[in-house]
Amino acid sequence: MPVFFFLIFFYIFIFQKKFLWLREQWIYNEYYEFAPFYIVAVILFFLIKLYKIKPNPIFYNKTSRPVSVFFISIPLILISSFYIHISWKNNYNYFFFIETIFLFISLSIIFINKKYFSVVILFFLSMIPVIPAPFLLKVQVDDIIDPAAAELLKRNIKFMSIAIYIIVAIVLLIFTILVIHRKNSEKKSKIKKILIEKYSEIINNYLYENSDIDETAKKLGDINYPVFLMTVDKILDLIKGEFENKIIELSKNAGVYNFLITESKNKKWWKKVKSVYHLGRLKYEEGIKNGFFEELLESNSEDVKLAAITALSYIDNEKSIYMISKMLFDTSGAAKEKAKESIIKFGKKSYQTIIRILENEKKSDNIALLLNLISHIKDDNFINKIDFYLNHSDNKIICAAIDIAASLEYPVDYSLLSKLLQSNDICLLKTVLKNIPYIADFKIIGLIKNKMEDKDWDIRYFAASSLYKLGDKGRDMLHYTINNSKDKYAVEMAKMVIDELR
Amino acid sequence: MTEFFNIFILYYFIVLNTAYTGMMIISLVGVIGYVRRLRLVNFKDYFKYKIIPPVSVIAPAYNEELTVAESVKSLLMLQYPEYELIIVNDGSKDRTLEVLIENFDLHISNKAVKLQIAHKPIKNLYRSKMYNNLIVIDKENGRKADALNAGINCSKYNHFCSIDADSILEKDSILRSMRPFIENPDRMMAVGGIVRIANGCDIKAGEVTNIRLPNSALPMFQVIEYFRAFLAGRIAFDVLNCLLIISGAFGVFRKDIVLKCGGYAHNTVGEDMELVVKIHKYCLENKIPYKIAFTPDPVCWTEAPDTTTILGRQRGRWQRGTMETLFKYKNMIFNPKYKIVGMFGFPFFLFFEMMGPVVELTGYIYAVVGLITGHININFAIMFFIVAYGWGVILSILSVFIEELSFKKYPKLGDILKIVYYSFLENLGYRQLTLVWRLQGIVDYFSNVQSWGEMTRSGFNKK
Secondary structure (H helix, E strand, O other): OHHHHHHHHHHHHHOHHHHHHHHHHHHHOHHHOOHHHHHHHHHHHHHHHHHHHOOOOOOOOOOOOOOOHHHHHHHHHHHHHHHHHHHHHOOHHHHHHHHHHHHHHHHHHOOOOHHHHHHHHHHHHHHHHHOOOHHHHHHOOOOOOOHHHHHHHHHHHHHHHHHHHHHHHHHHHHHHHHHHHHHHHHHHHHHHHHHHHHHHHHHHHHHHOOOOHHHHHHHHOOOOHHHHHHHHHHHHHHOOOHHHHHHHHHHHHOOHHHHHHHHHOOOOHHHHHHHHHHHHHOOOOHHHHOOHHHHHHOOOOHHHHHHHHHHHHHHOOHHHHHHHHHHHHOOOHHHHHHHHHHHHHHHHHHHHHHHHHHHHOOOHHHHHHHHHHHHHHOOHHHHHHHHHHHOOOOHHHHHHHHHHHHHHOOOOOHHHHHHHOOOOOHHHHHHHHHHHHHHOOHHHHHHHHHHHHOOOHHHHHHHHHHHHHOOHHHHHHHHHHHHHOOOHHHHHHHHHHHHHHO | OHHHHHHHHHHHHHHHHHHHHHHHHHHHHHHHHHHHHHOOOOHHHHHHOOOOOOEEEEEEEOOOOOOHHHHHHHHOOOOOOOEEEEEEEEOOOOOHHHHHHHHHOEEEEOOOOOOOOOOOOEEEEEEEOOOOOEEEEEEOOOHHHHHHHHHHHHOOOOEEEEEOOOOEEOOOHHHHHHHHHHHOOOOEEEEEEEEEEOOOOEEEOOEEEEOOOOOOHHHHHHHHHHHHHHHHHHHHHHHOOOOOOOOOOEEEEEHHHHHHOOOOOOOOOOHHHHHHHHHHHHHHHOOOOOEEEEEEEEEEEEOOOOOHHHHHHHHHHHHHHHHHHHHHOHHHOOOHHHHHHHHHHHHHHHHHHHOHHHHHHHHHHHHHHHHHHOOOOHHHHHHHHHHHHHHHHHHHHHHHHHHHHHOOOOOOHHHHHHHHHHHHHHHHHHHHHHHHHHHHHHHHHHHOOOOOOOOOOOOHHHO
């Protein structure tokens, strides 16, 4: 490819004057007004045609094909014939141009595969209409540029030069910011590292060598609060109990609360969110009493709501659990999910709060949601209430109750299971079958073996895997199905489940 | 006529670059917010409290004998509470299956495949004696979409992650890409992660241990291109809620919605884009509240083509895939029923991604021809070229800037300077070459060429 382009430039350079003559024809002759568009179209067509011959990108590999006489002979014959013809007419300009084109094509063919030859010839033939013919010289128009066009061109060039200055400035600006930012962040991270080491050492001494709190606060000196909070955050991930309380005390003493409360009023959401998060980590219980967190939970910003829930989940007391529980029915989906996540994190601590809400809840979707949380909490006290939900009229609630029964390994009444297994609700059936090994014993085998022949793949799968999990008798039933069932899908499923769960 | 054409090219250039610059600015704002939010996420809790749904990871493999063992080992070490790994050997002609059998002690298992979407017949289903969660499907060749459909049919869980078997996922990438599903379980339909270039990086035991830039020019240019595509383009589309592509190399989907949409389409080479557009269409037509998101923190490392032959085929195929999807769903273009997807996402792809190569390449040829024929003023042409070149450089450096402000994957200042240096070179030849390849993709589309083209990999371990 480089040779290909080198040839073009070489010939343009050698035959500059002839090209200038040609150029004049194209510029000032009305007949050639469409010449550039025609040439562009032909080049595009030529590229596509070349590509279609070999449906791989063009200009990839150097071709190693030896140059045969045939390749060069045809252009040479054409050149010779034109030479004789044009010499006879005494029009040398025209001759030079034609010769240049032919020479260029014939030489470039050396670097192009043989199969492209026909396309190259076609390209040349297509170019004939835009090769200025001698007779058209007579209709050449005057060498005058339209003043309006000249003025427009001037303006455009001025506009472009301004654009160039702007672009150079922007490139330099971005590049400078990029380098400065990188240098600064490297510098900052070095300082941060040193500060984290310093704070960690001071906090360690305070925790393990019982240093005095005021003295420790003094040692911290002029605190870099963001770095200090980062250090504390890491330490709090590792310690709990008394040490945690000591750190909170130290933070209070070092003025961290004041800093965070001020920051939480910042208009920039990320600063607000970060400070709220840290207030939670440092168990800012005052915030629950004075309505600080309540206000945040009612914020229009989802980010602020999420930060408040996260903070409350760290505070971890009855009031914070209740405040988070209220968010389970929030309009924001993300807040709802965060609240669910936090309740699950609280575990059994949140049980009473959830039960209180559950008892007053009427909407079946909300009841199912609360039951779903209880299945994660796994509190045995719910066993007293489970039958009520297992016998509920709403299938969604029954499903959630079955999940709880399974998580608590509570044996569900045989007759109820038998009734549930007759249901036409696929979701309910799947839930029951999936959980059977945890809520029933092998006596249920008789009821679920038929489900192996169900038309729904999931039902067959859950029935088979439950049989497997029900112990030897269940596995015997699977083997019995393999040997005796006429339903090929049941046999296939039994085999697959044995293989999968083995 | 000449004047009209000059003005058309000029305006197209201005509109195109303004649109890209606008997208860059949206991305810049979006990514800063994203990173700030990310700092408050505690991924450890997802593990500890098992609040994250299980995932089926599906990796189609075709003639991947060089890389498949390494990739599977890496995929088996993902940090995720519960997942199954399904490798689909799509009728490989090399030793892909044998390598898998030897390395993972596979045995033929009974198959009871849930036939929900059509695919070519499965020859055998293998399970590993070493890893409970590894399944290998050996099926007749039917291309990537077909292999993914077979994987979906064999998968257990309601979320699946489609990846390329020759890619390397960072250990926590699935955990990170599942975060939007936890935060928004009802609406989130699909999430795409970022794909980065692994050429030049140190890779040990299927893990990127030292992030470095490629040593050769071609992958270097692709590093910048990927920055632009993922850190600029996709983030902006995500912010605008009209993301039309989730890379086939790494994306997580909700299986139920994918099944409702009929799975991956067999008759396209752009099955990744087609599926995402189909989900948009399905949800909008059925008035289902939904979100398709892009998350820039879960990383998938991939080996970029380092020869022009393979890169050309890849780019041609991408262009063809885009065209196939755009034409298949042409009724969505400027259709207010499809909201921002129809009014902005689709037109953007149509005018800039699809028509871009034609207009830009025509512009280049016209500039050369116009100069020769004297229809373009040489001073103006030079200035226009400098502006076009400079604007291209600005867009590239801006995408490097977004990377610098967000994830800083390349630790040394020297790396950043090297990327900036290549940003200057990229617009001098490489960009024009990609235009030719993309134009060839367009020709292929109109010629109804369906081939994928051979994709030869050197293998991550060649160093």
